[in-house]
Amino acid sequence: MAPRTLILTTNPGIEDIVAEEATARLGARILETRTGHGRVIVSLDEDQLYLVSYMKSIHRARLLLSRSSICGGHSCLEKVREAVLESGVEKYITPYTSFAVRAERVGKHSFSSLDVARVAGDAVIEAVSRAHGARPPVDLDYPAVVVAVDVIHDELFVSIELGGELSWHRRGYRIYDHPAALKPTLAYAMIILSGIRDGETLMDPMCGGGTVAVEAATLLESSRIICMDRSRRHIGGARLNARAAMVENRIRFIVGDAARLSSYVDSVDVIVSNPPYGIRMGSPREVRRVYHSFLREAVKVVQKSIVLITTEHKTVRQVLEREGWSIAHERRVAHGNLYPYIIVARPG
Incomplete structure (x- = not known):
């Protein structure tokens, strides 16, 4: 199986714990540890992807489709559109699959995360329409597929959330919620x-x-x-x-x-x-x-x-x-x- 690149997110400050668990539990290869940013980028064989849901140190796992550089000017939103169009997102979304874009922006830019989400959403619709001949439905509340588009300073990441809207730090056993509960x-x-x-x-x-x-x-x-x-x-x-x-x-x-x-x-x-x-x-x-x-x-x-x-x-x-x-x-x-x-x- 071909290796896939994943972004694993967590509490900023425990990225090394994530890297250790990913290596031990998944047999993953660590590509980058973004200390203080709550992100670890790993390479994992495709047939091992199911094991990610068993990790105890992560919040989310994202299948990385595209990574590129981006500037901070408003005109650079075109870069978002191009990156999404070229990411292969149409392999994961069809005219029968609802989707939503979740965008995050960190750093100084003349555009907002809402601008990123709007442009990326239009690009997803365009990519799916080109590939399948019809538009996919947008569902901001209960999407079947979540596309994450993050602008982190001068970098642009386009990925698919493997757990959808689920954050894996929200354990199902939390019946009683202590007012100062630890994650x-x-x-x-x-x-x-x-x-x-x-x-x-x-x-x-x-x-x-x-x-x-x-x-x-x-x-x-x-x-x-x-x-x-x-x-x-x-x-x-x-x-x-x-x-x-x-x-x-x-x-x-x-x-x-x-x-x-x-x-x-x-x-x-x-x-x-x-x-x-x-x-x-x-x-x-x-x-x-x-x-x-x-x-x-x-x-x-x-x-x-x-x-x-x-x-x-x-x-x-x-x-x-x-x-x-x-x-x-x-x-x-x-x-x-x-x-x-x-x-x-x-x-x-």
Whole structure:
């Protein structure tokens, strides 16, 4: 089978995790990692395309049809039209196939993403009409095929969304939606960064809706998973999510206070958690108190690593170093409109 080029999108900041998973799970060849932009471009044998839907670190996968340069002037919209016409899009859309164009524009241009979508949509209709003798139907709400046209600074990408409108980070198990839920793609990345091995124990002592615990239970076959939260309502929601993911029997649920962690567990290999951010708690003094109490307890029971995602990274670093731990790794990621840090700490 001929190799195909895919654009894999994710949370900015975990592109290397995507590249590692694509190599291990798909046998893909990494062509380009656009660090900080949430994009990894890979080459994959056509008969392996179905495996992409099993990836845990990506939001979307796009079959790349065309890549070219583009300028920022309004007249360069003609380049969009030409690129779509020459992309071979008519192989994927017929007069009986509804479609929509989704456009993204990053950088300084004299045209908008709406302009890109309009021109690209007209070009799709023209290409399909030439090839099949009739126009394809446009359906902006429920299209059968989504054509992605992205202008990223001076580059133009035309691709087909393999999952349609579906973003693969939206797991089907999310019945209970915690108000500060962590994206499953970030939870997966944090589990990988923890260095946990199958069979070791993972705990999330502030688990909220259970995203970390559920992702760990679906990834690790033999590990002991513990999901704890001081809110009985959140633990109930986490149970619902775990039940929907069919991993409820793999997880131990505890209603408990992370500030008294050592009274609930004697030893765990790793902690992976999304603790409250200062921006959510309102008071910087209160968040420092919570972090200090929690981390002072965490270092008593954790054997291997503590992995947190937080905007309070300076406080976390200071408290852990004061407790004799070292920061092995940290990175800034995008999570909604926030830019927290993932911090990986180890003993000594």
